[in-house]
Amino acid sequence: MNWIQELSSNTALHDNITSFMNQYGMPGLEQALQLYRDMHQTYICKTKTSISQINIYDIYYMEINRHNIDVHTEHGIYHKYGSLTNELKILSPYGFIRCAQNRIVPLNKIRNIQSNTITLVNGIQIHMTRNYASRVIIAFSQCKPSKR
Numbered sequence: 509m510n511w512i513q514e515l516s517s518n519t520a521l522h523d524n525i526t527s528f529m530n531q532y533g534m535p536g537l538e539q540a541l542q543l544y545r546d547m548h549q550t551y552i553c554k555t556k557t558s559i560s561q562i563n564i565y566d567i568y569y570m571e572i573n574r575h576n577i578d579v580h581t582e583h584g585i586y587h588k589y590g591s592l593t594n595e596l597k598i599l600s601p602y603g604f605i606r607c608a609q610n611r612i613v614p615l616n617k618i619r620n621i622q623s624n625t626i627t628l629v630n631g632i633q634i635h636m637t638r639n640y641a642s643r644v645i646i647a648f649s650q651c652k653p654s655k656r
Contacts, residue, residue: 546602553579553586560586564602568628569613570595582630603651607636607644615651 515522529537547565554560566582572592579586596604596612603615607626611634619627624641626634636644 549602551579551599553588555588562586564599564614565616567599567604567614568617568630568632569607569611569634570604571611573610580632605640605644605647607634607640609637609639611635613644615648618648618651621645621648 515525528540532540547563549564550561551564551567552559553562562579562581568580568582570577570579570592572578572590575589575591577588577590577592577595579588592606592610592612596606599612599614604612605615607613613626613628613634617628617630619629621627621636621644624636624638626636626644628634
């Protein structure tokens with residue numbers, strides 16, 4: 509059975525989709541589908557002796573000290589060697605932004621920004637430097653609330 513037949517035979521699903529479309533329209537559906545895709549993308553964290561796949565949506569922030577990157581996630585901290593600039597190239601399509609020379613954060617994990625402090629949805633507070641503050645604040649203010 510293909511998805512169109514399933515949709516027409518499943519009245520609860522049909523009603524949910526109809527209600528969603530009436531409330532949010534096609535742009536809402538496109539945004540929901542993109543969010544679903546983003547939530548299921550993985551990030552590879554590789555060292556000399558190990559490799560881990562991390563759900564991008566689970567990453568709270570990354571920070572670097574020399575070339576040692578700490579990836580702070582919902583499930584713990586992962587470590588890798590590299591450049592934050594290279595990591596940002598990979599992760600910027602998923603809403604990551606630099607908030608300090610040594611730190612990047614996903615916009616959807618920011619709860620609020622007060623002065624130079626970013627409070628994440630898990631309560632962790634991280635420092636934002638003056639050089640990056642305006643870009644972070646503008647990006648955060650333009651971020652769609654449903655992605656937070």
